[in-house]
Amino acid sequence: MNTLSRKQREIADRHAMLLDIGRSLLVEEGFHNVSMERIAELAEYSKGTVYQHFSCKEEILVQLCNDSMTQLLSIFEHARAYPGTHRDRMLALIYAHFLWSELNPVGMSMLQHMSMHGVKEKVSELSMERHTSLEKQIFGCVVDIVESAIHDGQLVQPEQQSVPNIVFGLWSMCFGGQILTTTHHVDLQMLGINNPQLALMRMGSVTMDGLNWMPLHNQTSFIELQTKYQEYFNSEAGQLAANRTATSH
Amino acid sequence: MNTLSRKQREIADRHAMLLDIGRSLLVEEGFHNVSMERIAELAEYSKGTVYQHFSCKEEILVQLCNDSMTQLLSIFEHARAYPGTHRDRMLALIYAHFLWSELNPVGMSMLQHMSMHGVKEKVSELSMERHTSLEKQIFGCVVDIVESAIHDGQLVQPEQQSVPNIVFGLWSMCFGGQILTTTHHVDLQMLGINNPQLALMRMGSVTMDGLNWMPLHNQTSFIELQTKYQEYFNSEAGQLAANRTATSH
DNA sequence: TCATTTTTTGACGTCGCGTCTAAACTAGGC
DNA sequence: GCCTAGTTTAGACGCGACGTCAAAAAATGA
Secondary structure (H helix, E strand, C coil), X not given: CHHHHHHHHHHHHHHHHHHHHHHHHHHHHCHHHCCHHHHHHHHCCCHHHHHHHCCCHHHHHHHHHHHHHHHHHHHHHHHHCCCCCHHHHHHHHHHHHHHHHHHCHHHHHHHHHHCCCCCCCCCCHHHHHHHHHHHHHHHHHHHXXXXXXXXXXXXXXXXXXXXXXXXXXXXXXXXXXXXXXXCCCCCHHHHCCCCHXXXXXXXXXXXXXXXXXXXXXXXXXXXXXXXXXXXXXXXXXXXXXXXXXXXXX | CHHHXXXXXXXXXXXXXXXXXXXXXXXXXXXXXXXXXXXXXXXXXXXXXXXXXXXXXXXXXXXXXXXXXXXXXXXXXXXXXXXXXXXXXXXXXXXXXXXXXXHCHHHHHHHHHHCCCCHHHHCCHHHHHHHHHHHHHHHHHHHHHHHHHHHCCCCCCCCCCCHHXXXXXXXXXXXXXHHHHHCCCCCHHHHCCCCHHHHHHXXXXXXXXXXXXXXXXXXXXXXXXXXXXXXXXXXXXXXXXXXXHHHXX
């Protein structure tokens, strides 16, 4: 039992190490430059051993992606607990999304990869289930806030729009905006967009105004608000720093 | 001159044929299953010949992408001419975006691919310039509508939000929404989103309400509105049918 | 110490990209 | 009609990456 557990621990450790190597390779050279050979080499194991942990390259991808999403979920749950109105919480959520994508430079790009043809098919069922489950939980976290706002009378549910649809709209904006921001071929600056994150937070607020979500936007500067959020999500920002040093050691 | 021109025509024809083959392969089997060998085989030419037209696989991608974007631009320009208020036009634009992504099942996925690491680097400068130029034109088309609305007094430019930022927000929503919709691993239905396109059009309208863009949303059913747009974009819908038969012949 | 089971290794088959040389073809002069 | 110079095409080749598998190595247990 003891030896077995030791062996299991060894395997789990190696699993984590391989994921770490994969992550750092992904950060440094992008997905197309990550190869199983390379990971094996850096881990000082052979290819065969790596394949005992991951059935294919995509499996590493999805597991890294799931890790990122777990992190997102926990940031979102933190955001849900933000002290303030439901609106403030919602905005905190949008901020949290940005924070996450900065914490996790590969998270978004992995999500993008996940949506490509032929990934879902290659990946293990278990990882895929975990993935969709996380998706549901993350989505549910946002739905929670909207429903709380309705429950507390700060938002009247529009006749023509269900709660999931509202969440979908905001999700789309954050997701799309993040892709456009982190994407390397669109020059937002050139198009007149200097601070995309701030822009999207403002647009999120505008959308809530459009929903008549009380209290309507007051004159508080968004920059100030951003600073507030920054303080609130301090620990995550710290984790960011920790991650940075951990992956680049 | 005549013979030279004939040769040139032959080359141009073959270029188009290769792109067509690439497109249909992309539609049928997804990007990862498209190979230069395969294209050459289907075209009944050798690999070397294909490489005389496209320096690499990505070059085919970006040229197909540019074709799609040209199509998008023309649909957008049509939408800009929609008879009605500027708001109606804006909504028509959102509708047009959906229409395009249906006309062009690969357009979106190619845009996604474009944003991935290592594509921009491999592609010819000319194609890349064309790409960014199209992007600018498409973006400009939307900016136009917002600015017209401001000019005609139907929209007061918010203090904290520039026109490009507003456009960026709506763009993000459409783009992200489209990815989430066409993506094969997110089950929107399960999350309670039955008609994502309608949902996004409504959210677009909500956002415009939040901007105080006159006239505010009246009680017109969006389903009705959608039918109106459908009629207006009749020709594009027809082109869709034509394309379908052309690529699958 | 040896036999059995587990783990690790890296050579191998396959595929796709992109190159490059030799062969086929074309055009134009005689 | 034939020959040559230039152009176009074919496909063999080298390379690198994926994923497999049988043999080698290590661990376990008697």
